[in-house]
Amino acid sequence: MGKFNNKVVVITGGNSGIGYATAKEFKAQGASVLITGKREDALKKASDELGVQAKLTDQSNLQHIDELVVNVHGTLGKVDVLFINAGVAFFAPIDSTSEAxxxxxxxxxxxxxxxxLQKFLPILNDGASIVFLTSGNTALAMESSSVYSASKSAISHLAKIAAKELAPRQIRVNTVNPGPTETEMQSKFGMDEATLMGMKTQILSQVPLRKMGVAEDVAKMVAYLSDNTVASFITGGEFFIDGGMAL
Known part of the structure; x- marks a missing residue:
C-alpha cells in the first residue's frame, strides 16, 4: 500500500523539472495526481508519461486558477496535498532588468x-499539506538575482503567515528551498551556453558538497513534508536542499 493511497495531490508547474519529479514520486506512492503547466505540448507529454491528470494553467492568470480549482474539485474532489511549484526566473543586474x-x-x-493558495483553500481537506517551492536564493545576496530572490523571499514569508492562519484546520504549510539543481529551467535563464556554464562553475565553488542537486532530492522532501504519519508536527518550516550553500 502506498503512503498516499486515496490522497489527491495537485502540483503546479508539473510538466518538467522538480514538478515532474514530484508528480512521479507521489504517483509511485499511490496518490491521484493532477499537474498544471502553460505549455500544452509539454503538459500532455508529461501527463501521458506519468499517467496523471493535467490542466493547462498559467499561474499568473487568476481566471485560469479559478478554472483549475473548479476542474480539480469536479474531477478529484477535495485536495490533500498542494505543491505550489510553478515559477520563472531571469537573471540580470538591477540596471538592466526590464519591466517585462x-x-x-x-x-x-x-x-x-x-x-x-487563496483559491484552493475552500477545497483543501482539513489536515492537508501545502508546500511552496521557493529558492536557496532567499538566504543569499547573489548578484543579478534581485527580483527573482525578492519574489521567492515573499513566498517564504507568506508561507509562515499561512502556517499560522491555517493551523486551526490542521493544515500544515512549509517551503522547500532548492539550491543549484539540474533542471530544464536552467536553459531558460536567457543566457548563452558559455555564460551559463560559467555561472554553474562559479556557483559550484560555493557549494560545500561540490555538486548540483537533482529534482528527485526535492521531490522526496515534498513527499516527506506531506506525509502526516511522519511530518504531522512540522509547519512553518524552511527546508534548504542546497548542498550547504546557504551556510
Missing part, C-alpha cells in the same frame, strides 16, 4: 502563488 522581466517574475512567482 520584473512583472513576469512577480506575477508568476508571488502573485500567482498567493492566489493559488
Amino acid at each position: 522581466q520584473f512583472d513576469t517574475m512577480v506575477n508568476v512567482n508571488f502573485k500567482g502563488a498567493f492566489f493559488t
Whole structure:
C-alpha cells in the first residue's frame, strides 16, 4: 500500500523539472495526481508519461486558477496535498532588468502563488499539506538575482503567515528551498551556453558538497513534508536542499 493511497495531490508547474519529479514520486506512492503547466505540448507529454491528470494553467492568470480549482474539485474532489511549484526566473543586474522581466517574475512567482493558495483553500481537506517551492536564493545576496530572490523571499514569508492562519484546520504549510539543481529551467535563464556554464562553475565553488542537486532530492522532501504519519508536527518550516550553500 502506498503512503498516499486515496490522497489527491495537485502540483503546479508539473510538466518538467522538480514538478515532474514530484508528480512521479507521489504517483509511485499511490496518490491521484493532477499537474498544471502553460505549455500544452509539454503538459500532455508529461501527463501521458506519468499517467496523471493535467490542466493547462498559467499561474499568473487568476481566471485560469479559478478554472483549475473548479476542474480539480469536479474531477478529484477535495485536495490533500498542494505543491505550489510553478515559477520563472531571469537573471540580470538591477540596471538592466526590464519591466517585462520584473512583472513576469512577480506575477508568476508571488502573485500567482498567493492566489493559488487563496483559491484552493475552500477545497483543501482539513489536515492537508501545502508546500511552496521557493529558492536557496532567499538566504543569499547573489548578484543579478534581485527580483527573482525578492519574489521567492515573499513566498517564504507568506508561507509562515499561512502556517499560522491555517493551523486551526490542521493544515500544515512549509517551503522547500532548492539550491543549484539540474533542471530544464536552467536553459531558460536567457543566457548563452558559455555564460551559463560559467555561472554553474562559479556557483559550484560555493557549494560545500561540490555538486548540483537533482529534482528527485526535492521531490522526496515534498513527499516527506506531506506525509502526516511522519511530518504531522512540522509547519512553518524552511527546508534548504542546497548542498550547504546557504551556510
